[in-house]
Amino acid sequence: MSTELTPLWEVFVRARRGLSHTHVGSLHAPDAELALRNARDLYTRRQEGVSIWVVPAGAITASSPDEKDAFFDPAADKVYRHPTFYEVPDGVAHL
Amino acid sequence: MSLFDFTLGLGDDALVAAQRLGEWTSRAPEMEEDVALANIALDQLGAARLLLTYAGELEGAGRDEDDLAYLRDDREFRNCLLVELPNGDFGVTMAKLFFLAAYQSPLYTALAGCADERLAAVGAKARKESAYHLDHAALWVKRLGDGTDESHRRMQDAVDQVWPYVHELFVPDPAAPVDPATLRADFDATVAAVLDEATLTRPETSWTPGGGRDGVHTEHLSYLLAEMQVLHRAHPGANW
Numbered sequence: 646m647s648t649e650l651t652p653l654w655e656v657f658v659r660a661r662r663g664l665s666h667t668h669v670g671s672l673h674a675p676d677a678e679l680a681l682r683n684a685r686d687l688y689t690r691r692q693e694g695v696s697i698w699v700v701p702a703g704a705i706t707a708s709s710p711d712e713k714d715a716f717f718d719p720a721a722d723k724v725y726r727h728p729t730f731y732e733v734p735d736g737v738a739h740l
Numbered sequence: 741m742s743l744f745d746f747t748l749g750l751g752d753d754a755l756v757a758a759q760r761l762g763e764w765t766s767r768a769p770e771m772e773e774d775v776a777l778a779n780i781a782l783d784q785l786g787a788a789r790l791l792l793t794y795a796g797e798l799e800g801a802g803r804d805e806d807d808l809a810y811l812r813d814d815r816e817f818r819n820c821l822l823v824e825l826p827n828g829d830f831g832v833t834m835a836k837l838f839f840l841a842a843y844q845s846p847l848y849t850a851l852a853g854c855a856d857e858r859l860a861a862v863g864a865k866a867r868k869e870s871a872y873h874l875d876h877a878a879l880w881v882k883r884l885g886d887g888t889d890e891s892h893r894r895m896q897d898a899v900d901q902v903w904p905y906v907h908e909l910f911v912p913d914p915a916a917p918v919d920p921a922t923l924r925a926d927f928d929a930t931v932a933a934v935l936d937e938a939t940l941t942r943p944e945t946s947w948t949p950g951g952g953r954d955g956v957h958t959e960h961l962s963y964l965l966a967e968m969q970v971l972h973r974a975h976p977g978a979n980w
Contacts, residue, residue: 673770
């Protein structure tokens, strides 16, 4: 089947309640409903998740590797943005 | 029909359906569908193993799931004819899966509440899987039926071709833990709703072939069994 009939979808899975959806991969499907079913078969076979998002790959606007310097380097010397001056309380998960 | 025959029939339905669906592996229209069909085949195989194991215990002749699956000939199989029919094109496969799931889904749900503990456990496990098989097949029946002119024509052909074989599924058996005849209304409602949405026509009922539950099969089953059983018969008890 052509990619026009079955476009690419990006798949995001929430591993368990309290965590955010994480990108796990992509797949081909003719529409959103089937993309969701395919994602269930391909990415949650071994109980990897409790919730799935599928997003048309074409709907994602991504930063370009060429813009890496302009995008990310300016953050490198701004240590005051990092919350390194706080004590992390014991028993706080996912921080 | 005895409880052994009833259990054997359901186990054989699942086993033969699994073998047929497995034939799609590496041949489906695309990789995602390949995995989906293989998943459904494995669900069916899982149910078949539980049912055949239980059937072997009910019989009390010391036969286990492997003996029943690999060492019986076609006349001893009790599956319905629907599951042994060749896969045909993707439309025929989806029509077969749709009708099978529209029958198995209410069947397993009813079994989950029946008095026989073992069958109830199988039903409770399999009904969720079966609901998914129904969902998957219905999605494709709708998309192909309400798709292009060509896909509509082929999906209608597939439904017409397979329809005669559904009646055998509902032959009354009042002594069974779940009388198949009581599942017909549920089946008809599911089929009507999906075919409507798919812009497909439910065929008129004329020819109603049967005999699978008595071991009288189409010629297709022998070929399927030959392929399924050849390894076990050549190397009895082979293990890996």
